[in-house]
Amino acid sequence: MEAATAATPSQRKLKRKRTLAQSDPELDRLNSLPWNSSLPQNDDDDVFSMFIGSNELEGGFLSLEEIDEAEYGLNIPEPEDGKRKTKKKKSVQNEDGKKQQKDGVDGGCSDEVEAELDESVKAKEKNKKKKKKKKKAKKKDATEDQKVEQLDVGLDANVKDGISEEDNDETDFFAWNELRLHPLLMKAICKLGFKEPTPIQKACIPAAAHQGKDVVGAAETGSGKTLAFGLPILQRILEERDKDANMVEEPEKYSCKGLLRALIIAPTRELALQVTDHLKSVGKYINVRVTPIVGGILAEKQERLLKAKPEIVVGTPGRLWELMSAGEKHLVELHSLSFFVLDEADRMVQNGHFKELQSIIDMLPMSNISTEDNSQNVQSCVTVSSYQRKKRQTLVFSATVALSADFRKKLKRGSIQQKQSLTDGLNSIETLSERAGMRSNAAIIDLTNPSILAAKLEESFIECREEDKDAYLYYILTVHGQGRTIVFCTSIAALRHISSILRILGIDVWTLHAQMQQRARLKAIDRFRENENGILVATDVAARGLDIPGVRTVVHYQLPHSAEVYVHRSGRTARASAEGCSIALISPRDTTKFASLCKSFSKNSYLPEVLKRLSLARQIDKITRKDSQEKAEKSWFDRNASSVELITENYDSEEEQELNMLISRPLQSKSFSHRYLAGAGVTPLMQEQLQQLARQKLSDHQGKKGKLVVIGQDCVDALQALRCAGEEVRMDIKDMAGKQRIVENLKRKRKEEKKRLRDQRRKQKKKLKYGDE
Numbered sequence: 001m002e003a004a005t006a007a008t009p010s011q012r013k014l015k016r017k018r019t020l021a022q023s024d025p026e027l028d029r030l031n032s033l034p035w036n037s038s039l040p041q042n043d044d045d046d047v048f049s050m051f052i053g054s055n056e057l058e059g060g061f062l063s064l065e066e067i068d069e070a071e072y073g074l075n076i077p078e079p080e081d082g083k084r085k086t087k088k089k090k091s092v093q094n095e096d097g098k099k100q101q102k103d104g105v106d107g108g109c110s111d112e113v114e115a116e117l118d119e120s121v122k123a124k125e126k127n128k129k130k131k132k133k134k135k136k137a138k139k140k141d142a143t144e145d146q147k148v149e150q151l152d153v154g155l156d157a158n159v160k161d162g163i164s165e166e167d168n169d170e171t172d173f174f175a176w177n178e179l180r181l182h183p184l185l186m187k188a189i190c191k192l193g194f195k196e197p198t199p200i201q202k203a204c205i206p207a208a209a210h211q212g213k214d215v216v217g218a219a220e221t222g223s224g225k226t227l228a229f230g231l232p233i234l235q236r237i238l239e240e241r242d243k244d245a246n247m248v249e250e251p252e253k254y255s256c257k258g259l260l261r262a263l264i265i266a267p268t269r270e271l272a273l274q275v276t277d278h279l280k281s282v283g284k285y286i287n288v289r290v291t292p293i294v295g296g297i298l299a300e301k302q303e304r305l306l307k308a309k310p311e312i313v314v315g316t317p318g319r320l321w322e323l324m325s326a327g328e329k330h331l332v333e334l335h336s337l338s339f340f341v342l343d344e345a346d347r348m349v350q351n352g353h354f355k356e357l358q359s360i361i362d363m364l365p366m367s368n369i370s371t372e373d374n375s376q377n378v379q380s381c382v383t384v385s386s387y388q389r390k391k392r393q394t395l396v397f398s399a400t401v402a403l404s405a406d407f408r409k410k411l412k413r414g415s416i417q418q419k420q421s422l423t424d425g426l427n428s429i430e431t432l433s434e435r436a437g438m439r440s441n442a443a444i445i446d447l448t449n450p451s452i453l454a455a456k457l458e459e460s461f462i463e464c465r466e467e468d469k470d471a472y473l474y475y476i477l478t479v480h481g482q483g484r485t486i487v488f489c490t491s492i493a494a495l496r497h498i499s500s501i502l503r504i505l506g507i508d509v510w511t512l513h514a515q516m517q518q519r520a521r522l523k524a525i526d527r528f529r530e531n532e533n534g535i536l537v538a539t540d541v542a543a544r545g546l547d548i549p550g551v552r553t554v555v556h557y558q559l560p561h562s563a564e565v566y567v568h569r570s571g572r573t574a575r576a577s578a579e580g581c582s583i584a585l586i587s588p589r590d591t592t593k594f595a596s597l598c599k600s601f602s603k604n605s606y607l608p609e610v611l612k613r614l615s616l617a618r619q620i621d622k623i624t625r626k627d628s629q630e631k632a633e634k635s636w637f638d639r640n641a642s643s644v645e646l647i648t649e650n651y652d653s654e655e656e657q658e659l660n661m662l663i664s665r666p667l668q669s670k671s672f673s674h675r676y677l678a679g680a681g682v683t684p685l686m687q688e689q690l691q692q693l694a695r696q697k698l699s700d701h702q703g704k705k706g707k708l709v710v711i712g713q714d715c716v717d718a719l720q721a722l723r724c725a726g727e728e729v730r731m732d733i734k735d736m737a738g739k740q741r742i743v744e745n746l747k748r749k750r751k752e753e754k755k756r757l758r759d760q761r762r763k764q765k766k767k768l769k770y771g772d773e
């Protein structure tokens with residue numbers, strides 16, 4: 001009876017949640033969206049605002065060095081120990097219980113008392129059993145959730161290694177030790193199963209978190225850049241809290257809570273929401289609020305969220321500036337800001353796209369001048385510790401930060417000027433960083449490889465006619481076996497065209513473009529994420545940052561306008577050390593773009609081939625001129641030769657033959673794979689193989705290397721096909737070597753033949769000369 005009337009904590013929580021949902025169904029709906037299914041979702045988290053963990057850390061934080069992980073129950077991770085401890089505790093309890101019972105009996109209690117005791121023991125046991133059952137069910141749910149998550153994610157380090165979270169061992173995470181992260185952050189990292197920091201995290205965290213440096217970070221797509229800037233922010237907030245707590249008598253009163261500490265700007269709404277989600281996951285055990293401020297959602301709602309005074313705000317420039325320019329209190333008190341972060345920084349400066357960004361940057365206080373001056377400007381804050389008055393750090397990240405050598409030099413020399421003339425547009429990453437107040441000792445961490453593309457990405461290009469693109473796309477999508485696919489278009493018109501065609505053909509696709517309502521955009525990504533073989537047709541609004549696990553194939557239906565976008569689009573697959581492939585459909589309309597794409601990636605790899613062709617052409621030209629002198633003689637010879645019935649042959653010169661051979665193959669950059677799935681670019685050899693294979697069954701050559709797999713007949717996905725087609729490329733090379741041998745033989749034969757002809761001619765001349773005489 002009692003249970004029915006008195007609300008349990010979980011019921012109260014549910015009630016509170018319901019009230020919240022009633023007051024704001026939009027937020028609740030958005031809250032339920034799994035922005036990153038690789039990261040555990042917390043049902044209790046507020047949608048936009050995050051207040052994670054309990055209050056156990058407030059007031060009384062020790063400095064980082066002094067923290068004993070055990071005090072926080074952070075033996076990271078300790079499933080085995082934990083189990084053992086609980087067991088031990090239980091057994092002690094049981095013993096106590098037994099002892100009590102025994103005492104009771106021995107003590108000679110009355111029957112009633114005994115019965116009461118019996119009942120209470122029984123009730124206790126019952127309760128225990130219930131609890132145990134609940135615990136078991138919870139654990140089962142969690143394991144199941146985890147399994148589903150793992151299945152869905154495919155990117156989690158644990159999945160890759162086939163290790164469940166429970167199997168995690170503290171020693172598994174030793175690679176993180178050198179980064180000296182706060183135990184509560186480490187606890188979350190362990191929970192996420194990130195066994196080791198990625199290279200960009202390894203490089204950025206010491207610089208940004210421990211040395212307090214500004215950072216310009218570049219690393220391939222999907223390499224964990226979000227945490228490379230996210231962890232230093234959380235680390236510094238935690239450290240400062242600890243120190244505040246140690247220094248003042250009433251830490252609560254002087255806490256830096258409620259001040260804006262980090263402002264992160266991303267180019268798209270989806271990315272801003274994703275970054276928020278990622279930070280929430282890693283800040284799972286700390287009291288740090290992270291709030292996204294993006295367009296497409298009522299500004300009033302976001303103002304309400306800002307009233308909770310989040311320490312971290314992640315936003316898009318448009319909405320941020322809208323609120324800032326309207327004087328939103330939390331957003332304009334920027335003196336407390338410790339971090340200013342630009343994610344996908346190069347996008348921000350493209351075509352002066354984000355005018356609002358310029359305004360936001362101009363609003364940043366000149367915090368890097370003097371810490372003392374700043375303190376006078378923060379009257380509005382409750383109080384600001386000396387640590388908060390530390391210089392603001394600027395972090396600039398992208399996979400394609402194209403830093404000029406000049407900019408590097410400037411940074412080295414320390415000649416960066418703050419607050420340049422406002423008449424300059426933010427048209428380069430340099431001016432952007434400079435104006436944001438980047439300091440001269442900034443750490444430039446460029447881990448991009450020469451191709452800039454993700455290491456495990458397979459690239460392919462299909463040359464086809466414009467009108468055949470739909471057919472190729474349909475072909476790839478119909479037979480794609482596993483994983484998600486994103487089809488990128490440059491124009492919304494093309495997106496509408498292909499999504500409509502594909503739907504008529506019975507293929508379920510979701511679409512995503514900038515003209516869609518925010519609600520529909522979120523829904524599209526959500527649905528795409530839910531379906532492990534989902535297909536998303538998108539414009540470049542989805543090109544950057546979107547971290548959707550299990551994307552196996554990216555199709556460029558139309559080539560993008562720049563090489564950077566090509567890199568980011570392709571980077572939606574092959575993330576976090578996973579594999580993936582990118583297929584571009586190249587029609588004659590795309591050739592200019594394709595050529596410039598090739599040029600951007602590897603200018604030099606073309607040059608040797610181009611130079612070789614030119615050198616041959618020059619030699620041919622020289623020979624032709626020389627030969628023209630002999631022409632008259634030759635025609636005289638030909639006349640006479642025919643009179644004596646001699647046959648003269650017309651050979652191409654060796655150079656001409658070689659040049660013809662070179663010209664016959666496409667001029668391609670070495671950085672691209674030469675693989676073709678099908679289409680006009682198919683070599684005759686491959687054509688033959690395709691025909692042969694069409695007659696064979698998949699079982700004949702599944703898993704066997706060196707055989708070509710035909711997408712369609714074999715019902716395999718594009719990546720597998722490309723992998724299997726690897727041998728074809730080698731065969732192609734062998735074929736080239738064969739051709740080379742034939743040419744060599746031909747040259748040799750021609751030389752012999754020429755010599756023979758020369759001798760013959762000489763003899764003939766002699767004969768004619770002496771004959772005439």
Ligand SMILES: Nc1ncnc2c1ncn2[C@@H]1O[C@H](COP(=O)(O)OP(=O)(O)OP(=O)(O)O)[C@@H](O)[C@H]1O
Nearest residue numbers: 194196197198221222223224225226399545547576
């Ligand atoms: N140390 C780690 N170990 C394993 N996975 C990680 C680690 N850090 C981050 N990840 C995961 O890697 C994925 C990609 O991370 P993130 O989105 O930060 O990449 P990115 O470099 O910002 O990519 P992009 O350039 O496309 O924006 C995410 O799913 C993230 O959870």
